[in-house]
Amino acid sequence: MNPAPRRTLAIIGAGPKAVAVAAKAAELQGMGVDVPDVVAIERNTVAANWQAVGGWTDGQHRLGTSPEKDVGFPYRSSLVPRRNAELDERMTRHSWQSYLIASAQFAEWVDRGRPAPTHWGWSRYLRWVADRVGMSLITGEVERISVDGQRWALVTGGQTVHADGVMITGPGQAQRSILPHDPRVLSIAQFWQRAARNELIVAERVAVIGGGETAASMLNELFRHRVSTITVISPQVTLFTRGESFFENTLFSDPTDWSSLTMAERRDALARTDRGVFSARVQDALLADDRIRHLRGRVAHAVALEERIRLTLSTNRGGERLETVHGFDLVIDGSGADSMWFLPLFSQDARDLLELGLRRPLTGDALQESIGHDLAVCGVEPKLFLPGLAGLTQGPGFPNLSCLGLLSDRVLGSRYPDAAPDDSIRSTRRSDEHQPVR
Structure with a gap:
């Protein structure tokens, strides 16, 4: 045989x-x-x-x-x-x-x-x-x-x-972005290519889409560039800090009891510790930089108009859908993987x-x-x-x-x-x- x-x-x-x-x-x-x-x-x-x-x-x-x-x-x-x-x-x-x-x-x-x-x-x-x-x-x-x-x-x-x-x-792929053919909208790859070439970004109003670690790394890099304001756009109500104590870390290295949690409890734990959160190190840097702002919402539409990129943000407030429009000189689509x-x-x-x-x-x-x-x-x-x-x-x-x-x-x-x-x-x-x- x-x-x-x-x-x-x-x-x-x-x-x-x-x-x-x-x-x-x-x-x-x-x-x-x-x-x-x-x-x-x-x-x-x-x-x-x-x-x-x-x-x-x-x-x-x-x-x-x-x-x-x-x-x-x-x-x-x-x-x-x-x-x-x-x-x-x-x-x-x-x-x-x-x-x-x-x-x-x-x-x-x-x-x-x-x-x-x-x-x-x-x-x-x-x-x-x-x-x-x-x-x-x-x-x-x-x-x-x-x-x-x-x-x-x-x-x-x-x-x-x-x-x-x-x-x-x-x-x-890191090449995708909401307006792939407009030079005023950078994908993740385009942003880091410029950083690797030491090309400084010079702009008045910059938007970074995303509230996770991908966006956080970009903000960390943007601190050294010549920009007046940096607006972080994410669906979260604020920019949350990732839990990094012994108790949170144990969930990652020893998931023995994970299966005993309800689906609602698991989703809550993921939201608090992993998804759409910034590390404590990045948050400390954000606190020291008064150029950082946060806008809550999801990008529903993007268009180039009057020398700016206009982003339509959709939010749910009080059970009603609200749309607002905001203009930026440069948009970095760091919405993540x-x-x-x-x-x-x-x-x-x-x-x-x-x-x-x-x-x-x-x-x-x-x-x-x-x-x-x-x-x-x-x-x-x-x-x-x-x-x-x-x-x-x-x-x-x-x-x-x-x-x-x-x-x-x-x-x-x-x-x-x-x-x-x-x-x-x-x-x-x-x-x-x-x-x-x-």
């Missing part, structure tokens, strides 16, 4: 989540544990979104999460009975501290008070881990995801990658498969509410892992950097269906034939 074929997990994006899963899989394979081969598909480079090339930063701003929440955090593995301590010890080889020691930076980092690294510094750490574990990487952009028998088929360039499971990561950016990639047969598993139309709410313990969409085979949508059902740490080690446990511990006969699966290159990261 032929041995069962090795399974393949394809990850779209080569950021922290992909690196964490690849590192955990490499250590498990080193322990003789059967886990899928991991291959990442990335259009730029490892950790691109933490560098200027990714369009989400200029690389010079500080990481909002402690770097000690690295690819193995919280180091509480539960995949291998009686050997989990060994697995955690193996993962410490890829920790933030190990990276600093290997690069002769540890003593200086401690002496400086353990500062948060820049985004560029964080990307260097992730690339170091990816290189150490020989993460398989395909350079290219996924153009289509379809179903081929009992596997996914991902088309990228002239190559088709077949996988038993797909994990989708990343915030999507699109958690559903990947949907256009799915072919019709893949969409049909998802709707069949969901038993309802394919929407963002339907996907969020269907994410199971392994961070995959319940009822859908082959496996589709969506950690970016797992906050509501599994805990607020999974969409971000707060529990990468736990994320990798969940994904690699997933149970796959029995393998199909060899003749029902079109052959493809084994992931160990892909070029490792260098």
Whole structure:
């Protein structure tokens, strides 16, 4: 009898989540544990979104999460009975501290008070881990995801990658904006491109759309530019500060009790700690700058008129919808990542498969509410892992950097269906034939 074929997990994006899963899989394979081969598909480079090339930063701003929440955090593995301590010890080889020691930076980092690294510094750490574990990487952009028998088929360039499971990561494209062809409206990518070139913005009235960390990073950058007023536009009643005490942080690193909360309680916790909130560090900077203003509302319409960008804001006040118009010299669309950016990639047969598993139309709410313990969409085979949508059902740490080690446990511990006969699966290159990261 032929041995069962090795399974393949394809990850779209080569950021922290992909690196964490690849590192955990490499250590498990080193322990003789059967886990899928991991291959990442990335259009730029490892950790691109933490560098200027990714369009989400200029690389010079500080990481909002402690770097000690690295690819193995919280180091509480539960995949291998009686050997989990060994697995955690193996993962410490890829920790933030190990990276600093290997690069002769540890003593200086401690002496400086353990500062948060820049985004560029964080990307260097992730690339170091990816290189150490020989993460398989395909350079290219996924153009289509379809179903081929009992596997996914991902088309990228002239190559088709077949996988038993797909994990989708990343915030999507940073190039979108409400008026994409007007130079007075900047997308996230356009803003950071200018920052990376040290081009100062000179304007009287600037608007930043968005109340989350993406917008917060932009405000942090705008402080040094020559602007008279900066208006933050968000649907929240004010600019809330992210909870960063022990009790809030525990929700991210240990979601054991998350499932015992009602959906209303979970949504409330997410609103207070993760979505549409600024870090305490950014809020302190805002308090010291009297140019900052806040406007509550959602942008319903945008038009260029009389040498200004006119934004129509819609708000709900007292049960009535109110619309107001405001003019700005420059608008920066920092409304944040699109958690559903990947949907256009799915072919019709893949969409049909998802709707069949969901038993309802394919929407963002339907996907969020269907994410199971392994961070995959319940009822859908082959496996589709969506950690970016797992906050509501599994805990607020999974969409971000707060529990990468736990994320990798969940994904690699997933149970796959029995393998199909060899003749029902079109052959493809084994992931160990892909070029490792260098």
